[in-house]
Amino acid sequence: MNLPSNPVALGSLARAAFEHAPEPFFLVRLSDGILEEMNPAATRMLGAASAASRGKRFASLFTEASSPEIERTLQELTRGASLIEDVPALLRQSGRVTQAATLRFCLIEPHTWALVILSSTAGVVFRLRRTRDCAVQLTALDPEAIPEWRLVLETLERLLTPPAIPTDADPWASCRAALDESARTETIWESRVALPLPSASMEQLWVRARPQRQHDDSVIWLGILRDIADASPAELQTRREHELLQSVMQTSVAAITVLDRSGRILLASPSAEAVLGLSPRSLLERTYNAPEWHITDLQGRPIPDEDLPFQRVLRQRGPVHNYVHAIEWPNGRRRILNICGDLVGQTNAAPETLVFSITDITEQKLAEESLRQSEERYRILLTALPDTILVLNREGVCLDFHQARAWGFSGAEREFRGRTCHEVFDAPLGGKVHAAVELVLATGQIQTLLGSVLWGGEQRLCEIRIVSWEAARALALVRDITEAKRAEQERIQLENRIQQAQKLESLTVLAGGVAHDFNNLLTAVLGYATLAQKAVGPHSEVAGLIGEIESAARRAAELTQQLLAYSGKGKFVVQPVHLSRLVHEMTLLLQPVISPNAQIHLELHPALPIIEADATQLRQVIMNLLTNASDALEGRAGNITLRTHTVTIEAAELPLFPINLQARPGEYVCLEVADNGCGMDEATQARIFDPFFTTKFTGRGLGMAATLGIVRGHRGIIRIRSTPGYGSTFQILFPLPPRAVPVPQPVTPAAPPWEGKGTILIAEDEIVVSQLTRRILERAGYRVLLASDGRAAVELFKQHQESIDLVLVDQTMPHLTGLQVCGEIHRLRPGIPVLLMSGYSEQETGAISNEGIVGFLGKPFDSGSLLVAIHRALQR
Numbered sequence: 068m069n070l071p072s073n074p075v076a077l078g079s080l081a082r083a084a085f086e087h088a089p090e091p092f093f094l095v096r097l098s099d100g101i102l103e104e105m106n107p108a109a110t111r112m113l114g115a116a117s118a119a120s121r122g123k124r125f126a127s128l129f130t131e132a133s134s135p136e137i138e139r140t141l142q143e144l145t146r147g148a149s150l151i152e153d154v155p156a157l158l159r160q161s162g163r164v165t166q167a168a169t170l171r172f173c174l175i176e177p178h179t180w181a182l183v184i185l186s187s188t189a190g191v192v193f194r195l196r197r198t199r200d201c202a203v204q205l206t207a208l209d210p211e212a213i214p215e216w217r218l219v220l221e222t223l224e225r226l227l228t229p230p231a232i233p234t235d236a237d238p239w240a241s242c243r244a245a246l247d248e249s250a251r252t253e254t255i256w257e258s259r260v261a262l263p264l265p266s267a268s269m270e271q272l273w274v275r276a277r278p279q280r281q282h283d284d285s286v287i288w289l290g291i292l293r294d295i296a297d298a299s300p301a302e303l304q305t306r307r308e309h310e311l312l313q314s315v316m317q318t319s320v321a322a323i324t325v326l327d328r329s330g331r332i333l334l335a336s337p338s339a340e341a342v343l344g345l346s347p348r349s350l351l352e353r354t355y356n357a358p359e360w361h362i363t364d365l366q367g368r369p370i371p372d373e374d375l376p377f378q379r380v381l382r383q384r385g386p387v388h389n390y391v392h393a394i395e396w397p398n399g400r401r402r403i404l405n406i407c408g409d410l411v412g413q414t415n416a417a418p419e420t421l422v423f424s425i426t427d428i429t430e431q432k433l434a435e436e437s438l439r440q441s442e443e444r445y446r447i448l449l450t451a452l453p454d455t456i457l458v459l460n461r462e463g464v465c466l467d468f469h470q471a472r473a474w475g476f477s478g479a480e481r482e483f484r485g486r487t488c489h490e491v492f493d494a495p496l497g498g499k500v501h502a503a504v505e506l507v508l509a510t511g512q513i514q515t516l517l518g519s520v521l522w523g524g525e526q527r528l529c530e531i532r533i534v535s536w537e538a539a540r541a542l543a544l545v546r547d548i549t550e551a552k553r554a555e556q557e558r559i560q561l562e563n564r565i566q567q568a569q570k571l572e573s574l575t576v577l578a579g580g581v582a583h584d585f586n587n588l589l590t591a592v593l594g595y596a597t598l599a600q601k602a603v604g605p606h607s608e609v610a611g612l613i614g615e616i617e618s619a620a621r622r623a624a625e626l627t628q629q630l631l632a633y634s635g636k637g638k639f640v641v642q643p644v645h646l647s648r649l650v651h652e653m654t655l656l657l658q659p660v661i662s663p664n665a666q667i668h669l670e671l672h673p674a675l676p677i678i679e680a681d682a683t684q685l686r687q688v689i690m691n692l693l694t695n696a697s698d699a700l701e702g703r704a705g706n707i708t709l710r711t712h713t714v715t716i717e718a719a720e721l722p723l724f725p726i727n728l729q730a731r732p733g734e735y736v737c738l739e740v741a742d743n744g745c746g747m748d749e750a751t752q753a754r755i756f757d758p759f760f761t762t763k764f765t766g767r768g769l770g771m772a773a774t775l776g777i778v779r780g781h782r783g784i785i786r787i788r789s790t791p792g793y794g795s796t797f798q799i800l801f802p803l804p805p806r807a808v809p810v811p812q813p814v815t816p817a818a819p820p821w822e823g824k825g826t827i828l829i830a831e832d833e834i835v836v837s838q839l840t841r842r843i844l845e846r847a848g849y850r851v852l853l854a855s856d857g858r859a860a861v862e863l864f865k866q867h868q869e870s871i872d873l874v875l876v877d878q879t880m881p882h883l884t885g886l887q888v889c890g891e892i893h894r895l896r897p898g899i900p901v902l903l904m905s906g907y908s909e910q911e912t913g914a915i916s917n918e919g920i921v922g923f924l925g926k927p928f929d930s931g932s933l934l935v936a937i938h939r940a941l942q943r
Contacts (some may be wrong), residue, residue, distance in 0.1 A: 857883025
């Protein structure tokens with residue numbers, strides 16, 4: 068063996084052989100048998116146990132049967148032996164428990180250890196240098212050992228040098244890439260190579276070397292090149308198994324652990340730290356059920372030891388697959404593990420061990436739980452949705468569906484999968500849905516369709532939304548909107564009723580205000596006309612003119628009464644009324660003004676219940692309806708039918724009476740006037756009750772407005788049914804009274820006294836009315852005190868309360884109303900008579916229910932009506 072004479076070079080050579088030799092080397096101190104150092108091959112042989120082996124007695128690495136023999140061998144070396152060969156031993160702590168074929172003990176001195184190592188190493192120690200231009204120089208440090216190595220080294224040197232022109236089919240490209248990676252990362256280069264040599268005796272080589280970067284940026288490898296072609300099949304198999312085990316242990320994502328029968332961990336892969344929370348070194352000598360791991364099931368409950376995978380494998384003498392439990396790391400972090408394990412049987416060379424593969428499936432379980440919760444939320448959402456959802460492809464075929472619980476096609480659950488849009492929906496809706504699907508898939512824009520679907524045995528209005536979902540797929544969301552549309556229509560009808568009521572209310576306020584102010588003016592006109600008539604005498608030339616003024620004023624008063632009737636504030640004299648008799652009476656009276664071509668038919672109920680109403684106002688209603696029916700015939704021959712009967716209105720029928728928001732369910736007496744005339748369109752029906760609206764060439768347009776006011780004043784209901792060209796029907800419903808009332812006896816008015824005495828306080832804000840009233844009363848002999856508003860009337864009464872005999876007060880005044888003035892005066896002087904006057908009706912003002920009011924004077928009035936009312940009030 069040609070070795071360097073330089074001790075430093077010789078030491079480097081021995082260190083390279085010691086580090087890269089495939090045989091395990093142990094350096095043991097003879098004085099106490101302590102293991103000082105071992106090479107990587109020995110470390111790989113010991114496996115995980117190697118970490119704790121240095122510093123221990125060498126004999127403790129072996130089984131109890133082998134330890135005594137090893138101790139005796141070490142003693143022989145101590146007594147002078149230099150070499151002892153073929154000592155069998157069985158390792159105690161090893162990943163793969165194997166029988167060491169031979170232990171060879173050699174006594175070495177510090178200056179001879181390099182020679183011993185080199186002489187014991189199979190193969191050749193080499194030095195490989197690669198320059199910056201990647202050229203390779205390969206030198207054997209013992210070139211004479213085997214003559215064939217020169218050719219090997221030359222061939223290897225040539226193949227490791229990159230070719231000038233790289234080719235895709237270069238079998239040595241991967242080997243050179245491994246060499247480049249070793250130089251770049253400064254890690255060990257280890258490869259199995261096959262050389263294209265003429266002789267087949269050395270074509271399979273094993274190479275292992277460590278790189279060292281030089282100051283000129285070149286790289287030098289020192290290592291061993293060994294011929295493995297002559298190795299026995301068993302040795303090759305063992306080596307391959309060992310390399311395979313090491314590769315699996317190093318690269319496995321799962322934690323691989325080896326345990327003995329007592330449950331102690333003998334070996335653990337590097338990935339065990341990421342799975343079990345402890346480094347492989349910390350895992351050794353621990354047991355599978357160490358208290359550092361709090362082992363529980365997925366719900367956090369402790370698991371009995373006999374149910375754990377280790378005990379199961381021992382008990383059933385067979386493998387365990389996919390056993391799942393949770394552990395808590397020493398730092399408190401909780402993980403979920405999937406464990407597979409099996410038993411490695413005992414042989415002559417090795418005891419029985421257990422191998423487990425442990426996978427951390429925490430994230431998988433969390434993802435599964437998240438997916439489960441998501442699917443549960445999705446299921447709950449689908450269950451809560453009122454939609455039926457169809458998954459459709461471009462051809463309109465249903466691939467999947469979700470049926471809403473509340474309803475379903477044809478009234479039952481149906482299987483839609485495989486059906487086309489034309490089969491799921493009736494024509495032509497199916498074609499529209501298919502066209503919408505194609506449009507959505509082409510443009511991505513949502514499409515909405517409305518259509519009728521047979522649902523539960525009836526046609527239902529549905530909204531169908533088509534949205535793009537996945538590639539070449541669309542979702543059709545079918546929702547029953549029948550009830551929603553019905554509710555919307557009812558809302559619109561209610562809004563129309565409210566708008567109509569607001570319009571009528573506005574017109575009512577307007578009509579009532581106009582009538583009130585107009586009555587004040589008419590009071591002055593009639594009053595002064597009466598005074599003028601008396602002043603000039605009956606034979607004066609102007610007496611006739613004054614009479615015409617009175618006549619015009621009274622006709623104007625009738626017009627204001629119609630306005631008050633429309634506003635519901637007209638004068639009502641409520642008494643028991645038999646509606647059938649009143650209709651018969653009015654029909655006879657109005658026969659001359661009805662179209663001669665009209666045939667009147669009476670269908671009057673003879674035993675109709677009595678109602679409480681103002682007969683005069685009802686006559687006005689009958690006249691208006693009858694004349695309108697006659698005008699609707701437009702001079703042509705036709706029929707007019709008047710019916711009376713009773714009817715019960717249920718709460719569900721109230722929407723049929725949109726004009727009357729005060730309608731209540733209950734018993735009603737109905738007057739029905741029907742004709743087969745020209746009829747009315749919807750626009751005309753919407754305005755028929757507006758004041759001054761008329762379809763006639765002549766007329767004031769107050770007839771139907773007054774009718775509405777009269778009916779509302781009686782808390783009645785109006786319903787109209789009319790079709791252009793087919794006539795109209797008006798139904799007027801009056802509520803039945805809760806009890807009968809006595810028929811009032813007529814009162815014959817006394818002659819107006821033109822001479823009177825006493826003091827009268829007049830409270831009136833209209834100057835023209837107050838001055839007229841004062842003049843009439845002073846001419847009749849009364850003393851008059853005037854107040855322009857309610858507050859002034861109370862102050863004036865306080866000053867003259869002892870001398871005042873009567874108070875005449877207007878209901879509508881600033882500051883205080885007439886009734887409020889009455890109350891204040893009666894607190895000052897109880898019992899003094901108060902006469903109330905107003906342009907509104909007595910019922911509207913509330914005078915009937917006020918005990919302090921002795922009489923009511925309606926506007927407009929003439930001097931005679933005023934004096935009669937004053938005389939009656941003073942007589943009480």
